Amino acid sequence: MSDIKNILLCGVGGQGTILASKILSYALVAAGYDVKMSEIHGMSQRGGSVVTQVRYGKKVWSPIIGKGSADIILSFEAMEAARYLVNLKKDGHVVVNNYKMPTATTLSGEEKYPQDCIEQMGKVASVKVLNAADIAADLGSTKCMNVVLLGALVKLMDLESLAWDDAIAACVKPKFVELNKKALAAGMNAVS
């Protein structure tokens, strides 16, 4: 099973994790990999935690990633990375967006948001922090934050040679293609 790569994308409903995973899986399929991708929706539009799992390799069986087996966790929100850290391989990477979203329970004061979660994760795992919202804003729109984050993943997973331009063209509206290409490149640069 060692040739199978496992990617876990997580965030909060509405952050664009689904588009990022769509571009990713499109490029992987085009490159000839067997790909399985799992996402659970239903409650996701209502501010809940969302997770998408992508597995690729020669032959993939389970569409879900087990504990301790993700090569990379790409988190669109700071604390969500910590929620899924149990899925990370010992030598895996966490790419985390430096962006904190309160939850219903932290808003009401029922519990506290762990402000130091990125620091704490850094003590036990390889963590790369991205200010994806700032990078995206510099490119002209915070809306491409998700593709900036995807760029970082592409770099860390050594997937630069895949046909990303085609994948972006296939998954986003024509007028946003150029923006997203720049966003992907910016994300790759941010971790090189």
Add this chain to the structure above:
Amino acid sequence: MKKLMTGNEAVARGAWEAGIRFASAYPGTPSTEILENVANYEDIYSEWAPNEKVALEAAIGASFAGGRSMAAMKHVGLNVAADPLFTSAYTGVNGGLMIVSADDPGLHSSQDEQDNRYYARAAKVGMLEPSNSQEAKDFVKVAMELSERYDMPILLRLTTRVCHSKSIVDLSVSRTEVPFVPYTKKDKFNPIPAISKKLHSKVEKNLRELERYSNESPLNYIEWNSKKIGVVSSGIAYQYAKEVYGDKASYLKLGFTFPMPIEKIREFASQVDELVVVEELEPVMENDIKAAGITCIGKDRIPREGELNPDILRKALINEENETISYDSSTVAKRPPVLCAGCPHRGLFYELNKKKDVVVVSDIGCYGLAPKDIAICMGGGFSVAHGAQKVFNMAKNGKRCVGVMGDSTFFHSGMTSMLEAVYNKSNVLLIVLDNRITAMTGHQQNPGTGYTLSNEPTNITDISEVASALGVKHIKTVNPLKLEDVRKALDWGLGFDDPALLITRWPCVLKKLSLADTDEFGNYKSVYTVDPDKCIGCKACIRTGCPAIEFHEDIKKATIDRSQCVGCSVCAQVCPKNAIAREVK
């Protein structure tokens, strides 16, 4: 051409390839996207039905008339459709008939974890269980062929992971146009007792023949590896078993799962040292296998509750666990789904929950995320409230029941629930939360919205007219975002000795407004802000539960997230210091 597709997309593609002409469904996670995708194929007539029973009855009619047809629903939806399911097993079909049941192990968005493989056994119909998207597509064609050959509806049972995970599907086959089966009047379409007696014999005979098919079917195949362990599995559980055992076990993979291929299992079992049945939820296959006198391992090791995954199987079967990074996960805050910022339900529930001695009886929809006392099932809001009210009246405890349900739920099964309260003279307040769409499942049209599944304009069924026709004498409509109006309306509604109906009418904040919506509701969206000088930190706004409002304990002030606020103004109305106001540009 190869494409990554969800199981739901693949079922829709399969329906198109298999020459299905008629498809009906009521939305329900995880099944909703099946019909949404079927609607993209113009060769298939597709529709949202008011509920699952109606959807299946319509599909049965289409089948009798000679067209290949299907109905799709979530697992609990099949409970609603169980009546026509059981009888259609007797009548059989004319054009092929497939019923899709999308089960939800792990309760990702359901109220129970029922295992609908029991329905195939109880109703005596054949069942197919795909384990990935390619099979989800291919099995539709098999379902049509078997349905026509064995004269019975076929259940296609999916689970959330099959519905919502994507895998590669070969799209090189296109649609086969299947001619209409000529309609002639037949006894079997009219199951009166004398005819049904004969039909029952036919059902038993067809099932015996179908068991022979099951033993010979290429959908039930063996993969030989090590003979120490032999795994019998189906659906997504098969993929997990492959993940855990790899080539250290042999597999009997079942795609056609009822009737079970008992002879093939017996033969397989005789060649392996240990037989392991890997299945999610109930020991359905295990019981059939054990009943046939075959020894196996199953639910004594593998849990019957919750969704399976490779980790659970690995621990249960080979007692191994992956190494993980240690991290104190207790510091991670919960992130439960909540009513959206600007949700029209917020205003109603804010006022309703202030009422003393009121028992809120809700049911299934976004409003289930709001505070409530009781909920059972779709459409149960009014009838459960009625029953509870009768007993509260006997107990003389002064409690008043308020039944709440959404517009789509009202059309689904709330109309009969309302009639129960009217007919049997209940002093309940009934509330329909009319947000102009079926919101929870991602915005499907319903009989009150004015559009069909394919977005064609259609008749609008008016909730107050329906209620009036059912005999409700007191009916009022309010804007749920106007708290004072809501307060007065609740007092009004609780002041009667017979059922009163309050309709809260405002569109879901996420709804793409139709022209009629824009005419009625206008463009109300704006942003509200908190004046920090006026804010006294009383948290009244926080108690509305709006996710756009944050309270800062350090400075004892609230702020509003501009990117989330839509200007519903509920927080401004509850602020005792008028510290919250519409932002002036």
